[in-house]
Amino acid sequence: MATIDTLVRQLADALKARGQMMAAAESCTGGLISGACTEISGSSDWFERGFVTYSNAAKSELLGVPAALIHDHGAVSEAVARAMATGAVANAHAHWSVAVTGIAGPTGGSADKPVGTVWFGWATPQGVFTEHQRFGGDRTAVRQATVAHALAGLLQRIASGG
Template identity: 55%
Template sequence: MEQLVKLATQIGERLNDNQQTVTTAESCTGGGIAYMLTEIAGSSAWFERAFVTYSNDAKHDMVGVSQETLVAHGAVSEEVAAQMAEGALKAASADFALAVTGIAGPTGGSDEKPVGMVCFGWATKKGVVTETCLFDGTRYDIRRNTIAHSLCRLLSYLEAEK
């Protein structure tokens, strides 16, 4: 928890210094990333809003993931993560968006998409970057590692923007 608070604090400092905002679109973490970001005092200055898009309908209705993409690639895919991030960025009018969609388990995995597979999307007005990771461990471990990875990458993007 201490590592996550440190990351969230650094993210908040960078965003606040640059007068920028961030939004999240989360599936497998159920709002855990937003929770960590809003643990930081003063986060209302730089945290715009969160979208918890656990179901396919929520992904479509709240952040504009196309039904065609959901059918063609499945909810756990880089294509969906990209559309989640882009949709959240637009809906929130934020400077940065991060999105996660994955299989935290212990059930729900397949040979093609095993438990622990998480797809990420980070978006700015300049474009979107996606990544897929495979995390080991319990449901708790997978969700915590997803939160940590998404915050680490967001911080690296913010530092690169300097």
């Protein structure tokens, strides 16, 4: 897989070529996606905003994720990733978004949702897409893999038109 820096530069080029913006809704990455995107100069041309919604209350307050959805499915779930991605676009001036919610560890895992479990959501002009991954390694490795996968997934969807 390409490096995070390479993915960000490709994402920047793709979005700028379309005159479009993206937003990020992050839980387990705590702003690392937004940080990677704003690492390069001129990112305000294509990166609109990031939401760090680490707590369940923040997911509800900033992204409009229903508390009942979190209660019924858990914060680390397909339903919540989908709602986060949808909420990011709805609460930003963006055409695209990526959302991540997961368990980076080393604590917090369970038999159903072990450490390394991450749900992704991508809101595109054609709809919202979700995906589940399980990454190995320590907390840093899980978070870095999550950032890379989130960016690669968004880039892939932009390249295919949604």
